[in-house]
Amino acid sequence: MDMREVYVDHAAAAPIDTRVAANMQEFLGAAGNPSSFHTKGKVLRDAIDAVRAQVASVIGARPDEVIFTSGGTESDNLAILGTARQYAEKGKHIISVKSEHEAVLEALNQLEKEGFEVTLLDPDAFGAVSADQVIAALRDNTILVSVMLANNEIGTINPIAEIGRALNSNKRENLFPLFHTDACQAIGSMEVNIDALHVDMLTLNAAKIYGPKGIGALYTHRGVKLKSLQYGGSQEKRIRPGTENLLGIIGLGEAIRLAEEEREAYVPRVTALRDKLIAGIQERIPKVRLNGHRENRLPNNVNISFMDIEGEALLLYLDAAGIYASTGSACTSASLDPSHVILSLGVPYEVAHGSIRFSLGRSTTEEDIDYILEQLPPLVEKLRKISPVNVDERHF
Ligand SMILES: Cc1ncc(COP(=O)(O)O)c(C=O)c1O
Structure with missing residues (x-):
């Protein structure tokens, strides 16, 4: 051969899929800032909001539950650091798994330095964890569980819906522990629906679905507050301030639409x-x-x-x-x-x-x-x- x-x-x-690139191309020379008051700005704001609605509809969320980030790492960091720091007085114990992405493990490492206790579960020989394992590790002060939907290295899919259901029957104040899943690799390869999975937070990443690199999103249930990792303007509900990555967001919108459609x-x-x-x-x-x-x-x-x-x-x-x-x-x-x-x-x-x-x-x-x-x-x-x-x- x-x-x-x-x-x-x-x-x-x-x-990047050529159809995604074509959509991005349309905005390449666009004037204005999405936060500008004038018409040029409003066009960009509308375009961003349309993508927010697009992303939300694919995962079964409401548009205001979607925050754009710089990718999987930031979404994982925001979910983990943002909730742990926000709700520290509700408990300082977190459960995750040894086979998670570094974006999760290193965020947890940082939290340990801040006084949180982290339990890392051992996956089975095939790389999966069970709902029973998660429930057995729960403590009175567990505030967060983070388990990825599909592993980026070995592809193993975790029983997130089962874990989510089991956690729902063990929630304190109807909220804790919060449940986060990293779905960077799963989206486009399987159904990713936040209700079916019973998750409170979910990480998305455009680069894995033929979109641009350096853009992602975090779904966070309406009732969950996140402590911001950065400070500045009022973009993304002040949780993620700074002028939006317009081209990235446009690319993410078309990429997730195509991934779902195809x-x-x-x-x-x-x-x-x-x-x-x-x-x-x-x-x-x-x-x-x-x-x-x-x-x-x-x-x-x-x-x-x-x-x-x-x-x-x-x-x-x-x-x-x-x-x-x-x-x-x-x-x-x-x-x-x-x-x-x-x-x-x-x-x-x-x-x-x-x-x-x-x-x-x-x-x-x-x-x-x-x-x-x-x-x-x-x-x-x-x-x-x-x-x-x-x-x-x-x-x-
Ligand atoms: C499961 C998972 N989480 C997080 C990330 C980090 O994404 P990024 O490098 O886009 O921040 C990746 C990408 O390798 C991933 O596969």
Whole structure:
């Protein structure tokens, strides 16, 4: 097969869809500030409000419950720091999971320094936590629970609706603990409805759904107050002051509209490609381990540990072959430490080290999968030949 370029890192960022770009283009030269009193400003304000309504309608929220942010990190930070600091007198205990994104874990780390107590649950061997685990960890002073909807590295989907229902029967003052979920990776791949999930806060991110990078949103239930992380003007109800990222917001609106509209056609198509890639790797390459749940996973996620090799070395070889994948989260890929997500599954350090994530997308074809399956086995073999490691087969 001829050399080709295969982008399989959509979970880090998907390229901007041309239809999204076209919408953004319309506003590129727009004059005015959305807060300006004149007509030019009003046009922009209306455009922003239309996107707010669009985002709200996709997740079943009210427009005034949607705040625009700079992406997943800020939405997670705002949900966690914003509620913990707002309601500190109601309790200082928070529950989350070891396999969460750094945007959650580092915010919790900060809160520990501020005197909060954090319980991090262990996910099961497939990367999921159960409602029973969450309920068992509840204390009288738990004010917040944060569990992601779908994991960015291994694709495992958590039973958020069950956890939300269980928490609802344990609420104090009808409010605590608040329940936040990070849905950055889930939106566009499954139904994301705040009532069905029973969540109080939900994080969204445009970059994962073919929108621009650096724009996201946080849904917060009307009855929940957030303490702002920044100070300034009256934008976004003063919770997120500063002139709005107009182009980003316009992009997010069209991206989420398309993701929802095309979900029904996209999911079965990409699931078939995912399954072909998993089966193909397992057939052709010995000593591999599929990370995450076999079925209960995102339709575009393939995460495999290749024993006896380093993920980064394989990534470099794949890159030279025109295959663009990742070892996991873009935030940690600069470090050579194995992924905290794979380690949280209870696998040994040596196994976690050789993990690669292939995240497929709208443009992925059968030929792309065939190309990966052709290129990958000899590269793995080559690296194993020079590897000093030989992991015991019982570990996978
Ligand atoms: C689950 C999850 N949460 C949060 C983030 C952070 O998003 P951003 O880098 O856009 O702030 C990401 C992106 O990698 C993610 O996948």
